[in-house]
Amino acid sequence: MDTVVSMRELSVTESVPEDVVTLVREARQVVALSGAGMSAESGVPTFREVQRGLWERFSAEELATPDAFEADPALVWTWYRWRQALIAAVEPNPGHRALAAWQRHLADQGGWLAAVTQNVDDLHERAGTDVLAHLHGSITTHRCADCQEPVEVPAPAYDGFTVPPEPEQPPRCPACQEGLARPDVVWFSEMLPAEAFDAATAAIRASDLVIVVGTSGIVQPAASLPLLGLERGVPLIEINPEETGLTEVMDFAIRGRSGEVLPRLLAAAGIPLDRR
């Protein structure tokens, strides 16, 4: 990158500075790395928020582990089924739709936008985005905790808003009759799916712009991906209402909500937003 642009903190009320608009307008190979903040405006709680009901005594980090599932399969299973119901009950927000529109626009120009998400929800897909990598898996599919065979599980009975009164047992695996069904997510201390992480790494290595949206930059190794862009001098833009573990390596930190900032960035860069 010729000029080192200074890191700026912009509030949403200020107009987007020309050099950010130029970066967005001229980029042809974009990586968008999204975290829980991307889905927050759809009503999906982030990992930083406290849990309610059955799980109020636990942090998300305590529940999203193999040990927690081992210790109390019903509690952890029910937490995921309730989250899956909540995700099914909400809609993609304007931030998700802006990324989908940007991806279509770049494809029309012979470029690409690689969506790399830490989120286990399917809101990017439901907004029309092709997701390159779900670094932390997916809450919508399940497998056997023992033999790893996929397990078909009907949609959860919960409405996603009222917290279930008591936990339910995960179903037994029909293939081995031994193991319990678990969500296809990556728990803490579990390895990320190699093909997802490798695809994300390759995309950043080929990118000319990296946008980091709605992530606290705490969870590794996902949080280190933007540093691959830094090594190559690729411009890095963060969109987050708050400072994060990645802010100091950003060229621009736009302080605002993704559902507001992404549409404004695209509009300023003359990228058509599909009006759904």
Ligand code: BV8
């Ligand atoms: C690994 C799926 C190798 C499950 C998730 C000790 C032992 C073992 C491992 C470790 C250890 N110490 C550290 C580690 C590594 C560990 C780690 O990073 N721990 C952290 C807590 C320090 N990582 C791992 O274990 C990974 N695996 O390392 O394997 C290994 C193997 C064996 C032994 C050692 C190492 C696996 C990590 C994956 C965990 N699974 N999810 C589930 O969803 O239930 S991570 C989960 O938390 C989410 O997927 C997400 O990635 C993460 C939360 O992060 P964010 O997405 O950033 O969300 P967060 O809530 O933090 O922040 C929200 C942000 O949004 C905030 O900044 C907020 O300001 C912003 N925001 C809010 N509203 C908006 C907004 N932004 C924009 N617009 C808005 N409207």
Ligand code: ZN
């Ligand atoms: Zn099994």
